Amino acid sequence: MDIPADGLRLSLGCGRHTPAGWFCVDKAQHPEADRPVDLLSDVRKIDLPDDCASTIVAVHLWEHLYRWECDDVIVEWRRLLRKGGTLV
Numbered sequence: 001m002d003i004p005a006d007g008l009r010l011s012l013g014c015g016r017h018t019p020a021g022w023f024c025v026d027k028a029q030h031p032e033a034d035r036p037v038d039l040l041s042d043v044r045k046i047d048l049p050d051d052c053a054s055t056i057v058a059v060h061l062w063e064h065l066y067r068w069e070c071d072d073v074i075v076e077w078r079r080l081l082r083k084g085g086t087l088v
Helices: 067-080
Strands: 008-012 023-026 053-057 081-087
Touching: 053 067, 067 081
Parallel strands: 008 023, 008 053, 053 081
Antiparallel strands: none
């Protein structure tokens, strides 16, 4: 996979919202999505290289995780996020 020089813009747990210009990750393809997700994956462990993302957006996702998983999930997302990147 080619990573853009300015990093990926990751949308995690995207559901049916798969905007152009975003690398969309979800564990299942939503039947009403505009396009296929870029990666079928559980957001707890994502098969992407370290420091690949400039931005990570995870909207309406935390409620799908158990409280005791959250620290490990943040560590995983931090692995993906470049220094100075943004997590929303």
